[in-house]
Amino acid sequence: MNTPLFPAHYRKIGWLLFLPGLALGIPSVFLDWNPGFLSMRIPALAADYIFNTDRSWFVMIKNNLMDELASLIMIVGALLVCFSREVQEDEYISQIRLNALLWAVYINYAFLAVTIVLIFEMSFLYVMIFNFFTLLIIFYIRYHWLLMKSRKPTIDA
Numbered sequence: 001m002n003t004p005l006f007p008a009h010y011r012k013i014g015w016l017l018f019l020p021g022l023a024l025g026i027p028s029v030f031l032d033w034n035p036g037f038l039s040m041r042i043p044a045l046a047a048d049y050i051f052n053t054d055r056s057w058f059v060m061i062k063n064n065l066m067d068e069l070a071s072l073i074m075i076v077g078a079l080l081v082c083f084s085r086e087v088q089e090d091e092y093i094s095q096i097r098l099n100a101l102l103w104a105v106y107i108n109y110a111f112l113a114v115t116i117v118l119i120f121e122m123s124f125l126y127v128m129i130f131n132f133f134t135l136l137i138i139f140y141i142r143y144h145w146l147l148m149k150s151r152k153p154t155i156d157a
Contacts, residue, residue, distance in 0.1 A: 003094055006084040014080025021073030024066065029129070034064035071132065078136040082143070096150060100143035108135040 027033040042063055047056045086093050111134060115127045 003097070005089070006080055008085045008087050008089075010080045011084040014077045014082075014084065016077070017073050018077025018081055021070050021075075021077055025070035025074055028066045028070055029126070034066045038066050038069065039064045071129075074133060075136075078133065078140075082136050082140050086147075092150070093147075096146045097143060100139050100146055103142045104135050104139035107138050 039062065041060050042065070044059055044061045044063075045057065047059045047061045108131070112131060115124065115131075119127050
């Protein structure tokens with residue numbers, strides 16, 4: 001099976017992106033840390049609440065780019081970590097990868113369904129922000145658990 005994966009050495013690059021992105025993102029979200037040098041005027045497709053009738057389209061707004069920067073670095077890093085080839089990539093590894101991805105989608109959407117029912121207002125927005133990353137995190141955990149389980153020697157009785 002020819003799956004479009006990144007080369008194996010991209011996994012290291014992914015970790016070098018993901019971990020600093022996480023280190024920047026956590027204080028940005030939980031401590032509202034936004035360095036002044038990242039505040040600038042940037043183009044925005046929509047600037048106000050999406051259902052606001054006086055919404056402005058295609059405007060310049062002043063925004064601090066810390067959360068956007070941290071999120072993009074984390075997403076690119078996580079994609080490289082999760083979807084880089086193994087050194088010994090074969091059909092069995094591809095099947096494990098597919099199984100892990102399927103499980104991650106199921107668990108991620110089950111989590112999303114529960115949050116839709118139980119979490120409201122701004123708390124829901126924060127959960128949705130974290131939900132950007134949960135699919136990749138669940139995939140990574142499940143994939144490496146299955147890999148470890150498949151490489152474990154079995155003892156015949």
